[in-house]
Amino acid sequence: RVDAPWGEPVDLAAVEAALASGPAKVLAFVHAETSTGVRSDAAALCALARRHGALSIVDCVTSLGGVPVDAAAWDADVLYSGTQKCLSAPPGLSPVAFSPRALEAIAARKTPVRNWLLDVSLLMAYWGGEGGRTYHHTAPINALYGLHESLVALFEEGQQAVFVRHARMHEALVAGLEALGLQMLVAPEHRLPQLNTVRVPEGVDEAAVRAHMLARWDLEIGAGLGPLKGQVWRIGLMGASATPWHVRLCLTALADALAAQGRPVDLAAALAAAEARLG
Template identity: 50%
Template sequence: MSALPPVNTAHRLQLDPIATPDRLLLGPGPSNAHPRVLQALARTPIGHLDPLYVELMGEVQELLRYAWQTDNRLTLPMSGTGSAAMEATLANTIEPGDKVLVAVKGYFGLRLVDMAERYRAEVVTIERPWGEAFSLEEIAAALERHKPAILAIVHAETSTGIRQPMEGIGDLCRRHNCLLLLDTVTSLGAVPLYLDHWKVDLAYSCSQKGLSCPPGLGPFTMGPRAEAKMAARSGKVPNWYLDVTLLNRYWGSDRVYHHTAPVNMNFGMREALRLLAEEGLEQAWERHQRNAERLWAGLEGLGLELHAPRELRLPTLTTVRIPEGVDGKAFSLHLLNRHGIEVGGGLGALAGKVWRIGLMGYNSQSQNVDRLLNLFESELPAFRSGGVHSAAVAV
């Protein structure tokens, strides 16, 4: 037997224990987690089939139903980020050749298009400018014209700050024998959501925004009509990890092993949902609206223009137009490097045109609003044309 070579130490780093700075995350996500959630995450792990963990799984499912206002049997947190839950809604319901209508009004509508195409759907789109929402008449006309199996639409478009009105869309989908799939990534826990009342068949979200938990879990829910379509598939769901027919055996009454669940992430999710239930949905929604209005009034008082019209504006994500002559990225870096505050830049069609300010979950507090407004008032003038050169104050 030949001797083994010496260990290659080229990649052996000698590092200090991790030390991250304190940041106030007022961008499009993630947001700061609630301190009690962080405490729950730090608890000693238990087995993913431990009877105590099985009990916790049921509590998480029930609290997710409360947060979404649904009675859906198949409601669970996917072991993955919100994008995993997003993909799960499509992977489980699309069969090759199914027509999927995506209502695109921002970056994440385009992501739905990309994902649906990968599952070999026939994807058709309707589009609105990045700062507008769809009317019921537009959706009705598109359903009549295309007759899709699934309509996918974003409730809270993170790239634009637009909230899509939902009344009546579910009724239209029922009339056309079409499933309604809803992105609630930037609305769950923070913006009024009534899945059953709106007749939503599939929805997904994330853990790191309105739920005040770190990223890592993707809440997912599927109603009876979507279950029926999944059960009638001619073949297997083409994604083993996200296959709800398998996951339901673990999250359902059988508790059959599927994968090693992220136990501590679900500790955090349980605590986050427990805190939401303790506050009450209506109170949480009102808090987000109140603090958003405080931010809007303050920004407009400083002469800044908001991108989304007030009647469609999200309380969780505000898009602020970068003033002419201001280096928006330099100002964002200044806030981060000098003050430890993160705000986001624009995506896609809004890249370089807006800042995105998030007030989500634990971060939706009046003191955070006032702190940010004070910095906009005192330090943004230096970044305007004729002020101090932006590069001089960006660090």
């Protein structure tokens, strides 16, 4: 296990040292870290894994549909995601991808998998497996239709256009937050557009701010987790919520909540700063 300070990406040299310190079968990491708003350097981490003979397993739950997820360019071995984040589909499915190396490793298992639902060797029969498809579970067709529709919407908008929209909304939100006198946790080059972590100013009751935004504006933002508990808010701009309307609503609600705590802020300046990025 290689730890990093919360709010910073993991140090590649530390990962390399850990891999060099003994044989490793897999290197597992999170591409878009939902707890902190940090983006990992997936290409570099997958390359490190390959160099040390380990398979890479990449958690793309929060990245898929918000920033590029490129299994081929990264030469990643296993990617898994979710439908409920930037794809804006109902929860319940996990899109996955396997490299030929990962398929070989699965096929070469000597001990049977002891867990039915997580037995990937059984799932393999679903696409082109020898002997055809075996019954594994009841297909959740409602969830599949939901995912299908969300992907149709994504391709109708265009993948690049979707990424540009997330980036623009993020830039507008950050400009507005900074005009409210707030600071982002993560350095600009490591920020995720879809998960914005904002430092709670000294003396502000962060839970009261979230409660106010929810009660008065019907808008929920996330609390800090782990060591960041009480120190940050986490603002999602994912998929269908990465829109100018959500950016304006969030800045307005946050300014109102801060004012309710006796911290008057310049909402007009914040909205103007955001609007300048929205074009």
